[in-house]
Amino acid sequence: MSKNILYTILSVFLLISCRQENDIVLSGEGFLSVSGIEIQAQTNTEVASRSTDDIIWTVELWKGNEMLRTLSAEDIQDKIELDVADDYVLKVYSPNYGVEKKWTNEEKGEPVYYKEVPFVVNQGETTGLKVQVPMITFAVSLDLSEVLGDWLQEYSFAVTSDERSISLQNGETAYFPHSEGISFSYQLSMTNSDSEVNVLNGEWGKMDDETVNINTMYTVVYNWSTQSLSLEK
Incomplete structure (x- = not known):
């Protein structure tokens, strides 16, 4: 065999080898590692949130629209091998996700959690994710601690949002689905020891500088010094 033929054969093998190596790089695989899933802290830290241990998360792996x-739970504990791509999304939600759309006036609701996390998988690399899942509902509670007792004989309180109206007692909380531009109003009717009736009203979200946010607790408080309602968040 002549040297020219030998060089030609070697060149062909080298070319094939380079193409195969290049194909491996382009169509290779990487890994996803989920180091933890936890509840994102609510804006009002006085509100008791559910423990992560109490929630059995649903975790969906998406690529594009598929x-x-x-x-x-076993998958999450291990590294997950995936094709290289930049359009992955991890969707994490609580088992009650979606029930908020069906709540009635007789239901005070509950925290509902949901989170989408886009991520990229690179060749031979491990993408690590630690997911903090926010409450996608918002909540309103009532605090009459300053006036409960001999002075306040009777009262009724209701909070209304998106045509759903919930009656609350002191210390109770109502949860509402969130949507863009949503607002809520509230009314407190009180009868004191002198049989005087006083009706106080308030609202939030109607003004340009007011926004109702997800993952937030709004507390309606009766202020004794001003004998009026205030909103804390």
Whole structure:
């Protein structure tokens, strides 16, 4: 065999080898590692949030508009091998996700959690995610601690948002679905020891500088010194 033929054969093998190596790089795989899923702290820290241990999260793995699969607890504990791509999304939500759209006036509701996390998988690398899932509902509670007792004989309180009206007692909380531009109003009717009736009203979210946010607790407080309602968040 002549040297020219030998060089030609070697060149062909080298070319094939380079193309195969390049194909491996372009169509290779990487890994996803979910180091933890936890509840994102609410804006009002006085509100008791559920423990992460109490929630059995649903975790969906998406690529573009296609759901690849639902990840089990065992899957999350291990590295997950995935094709290289930049359009992955991890969707994490609580088992009650979606029930907020069906609440009635007789239901005070509950925290509902949801989070989408886009991520990229690179060749031979591990993408680590630690997911903090916010409450996608908002809440309103009542605090009459300054006036409860001999002076306040009777009262009724209601908070209304998006045509749903909930009656609350002192210390109770109502949860509401959130949407863009949503607002809420509230009314406190009180009868004191002199049989005087006083009706106080308030609202939030109607003014340009007022925004109702998800993952937030709004507390309606009766202020004894001003004998009026204030809103804390």
